[in-house]
Amino acid sequence: MRLAPLACSVAGVLALTACGTSTTGSDVTSTQLTSTELDLLTRSGTFARISVDLANAESKLISICMAAKGFRYRAESADPAAESDEERSLNMNERRTRGYGLASQYASEKESVGTAPNDAYLAGLSKKKADAYMKTLRGGATDFREMRFGGGRNITFSARGCEAESRTSLYGSLDDWVSIAYFPQNLNSELSSRVEKSPKYRSAMNDWRTCMRGKGYTYTSPDTAYEQLKDDYRTQGANSALREREIAVAVADGNCGAELHIPTTVLTLRRSHAQSLPISDKLQLRRLTAIWMAAADRAQ
Numbered sequence: 001m002r003l004a005p006l007a008c009s010v011a012g013v014l015a016l017t018a019c020g021t022s023t024t025g026s027d028v029t030s031t032q033l034t035s036t037e038l039d040l041l042t043r044s045g046t047f048a049r050i051s052v053d054l055a056n057a058e059s060k061l062i063s064i065c066m067a068a069k070g071f072r073y074r075a076e077s078a079d080p081a082a083e084s085d086e087e088r089s090l091n092m093n094e095r096r097t098r099g100y101g102l103a104s105q106y107a108s109e110k111e112s113v114g115t116a117p118n119d120a121y122l123a124g125l126s127k128k129k130a131d132a133y134m135k136t137l138r139g140g141a142t143d144f145r146e147m148r149f150g151g152g153r154n155i156t157f158s159a160r161g162c163e164a165e166s167r168t169s170l171y172g173s174l175d176d177w178v179s180i181a182y183f184p185q186n187l188n189s190e191l192s193s194r195v196e197k198s199p200k201y202r203s204a205m206n207d208w209r210t211c212m213r214g215k216g217y218t219y220t221s222p223d224t225a226y227e228q229l230k231d232d233y234r235t236q237g238a239n240s241a242l243r244e245r246e247i248a249v250a251v252a253d254g255n256c257g258a259e260l261h262i263p264t265t266v267l268t269l270r271r272s273h274a275q276s277l278p279i280s281d282k283l284q285l286r287r288l289t290a291i292w293m294a295a296a297d298r299a300q
Contacts, residue, residue: 031282037289038271041184048088049080050296054170057299061166062137069136069162074117089263090254099246100226106233137161147178149186170295180288180295187274187281194273195266204265211256222253 039045059075066073081088098104122130139160147155155178158164164174171177195201205221212219219225229246236242257263277285 031279031286033274033277033282033285034289036293037282037285038274040180040289040292041188041274041285042267042270043184043188044085044267044271048085050292052078052080053299054295058163058166058170061169062162065162065165066133066136071133071136072121073137073162074121085267086258086261086263089267090257092251092254092258095250095254096247099243099250100229102226102229102233102246103238103243107238135161138163145174147175147182149182153182153186155182170298171291172294176288176291179284180292183288184285187277187285188270190277191270191273194276195269198269198273200265201269204260204262207260208256208262211259212252215252215256217249217252219249219253222257225249225253 033041036046039047056075056077059077063073063075094101122133125133139158143158143160144156145159147157149155157174157178159174167177168174171180208222209218209220212225217225219228229242229249232242232245
């Protein structure tokens with residue numbers, strides 16, 4: 001789905017545009033996307049490492065901001081996973097324990113929440129102090145703004161609080177932070193139909209179906225397997241037998257994907273088809289990638 005054109009200025013609403021910029025002849029003739037731009041678009045390559053670095057830096061800035069205003073906030077510090085793009089995509093450990101994650105969506109009992117250190121700290125505060133904590137962290141009810149993306153997708157975020165201040169410090173503006181999070185994601189979604197029409201993808205799906213039949217399943221695609229299991233949960237509700245079947249299907253799907261290197265095939269096709277995106281989208285992606293990399297430098 002093509003991103004719809006957006007107005008440059010709407011009262012109270014932010015719109016993702018290239019307003020205030022111009023496209024030069026050199027811009028138009030040099031729109032072959034770079035490896036780093038493709039990483040941001042497809043969330044591959046350097047994306048995982050940079051995302052972890054940025055998340056750690058943001059958490060540290062939030063901690064400093066909250067401490068300055070009298071609240072404790074424990075900064076998180078994660079390490080980038082050493083997995084390949086394909087391993088991250090397949091996520092076999094998750095498949096072996098939770099399948100596709102459907103059972104928890106339809107089970108009557110909710111998964112436990114609030115166990116993180118900051119959640120525990122917040123739970124121990126009085127209501128008055130907890131309200132003050134949240135306002136310091138994320139602003140008040142009147143501090144929210146909205147950015148509109150194509151396809152009717154609206155993203156709401158707070159323009160005040162320590163989270164907003166930390167993101168502004170890293171990315172330069174909240175508009176750019178939101179754009180980096182969602183604009184590439186939208187473009188990447190648009191590539192799906194092109195990928196699925198590719199002869200290489202269709203051949204990979206034929207091989208996947210053969211592999212799955214060898215394991216006792218006759219689904220036409222991974223998406224079909226997921227959707228059929230979802231329908232089963234809707235009609236049957238969550239039960240142990242269905243949960244076990246979900247895990248078995250998800251593991252078989254993942255094993256076939258690994259044997260045939262389907263995630264690598266799909267990623268290669270996405271990165272290739274990205275070069276045929278409209279020039280305006282590629283230039284916007286280029287601008288956001290430069291901001292993303294500048295933020296990564298600040299995070300060091």
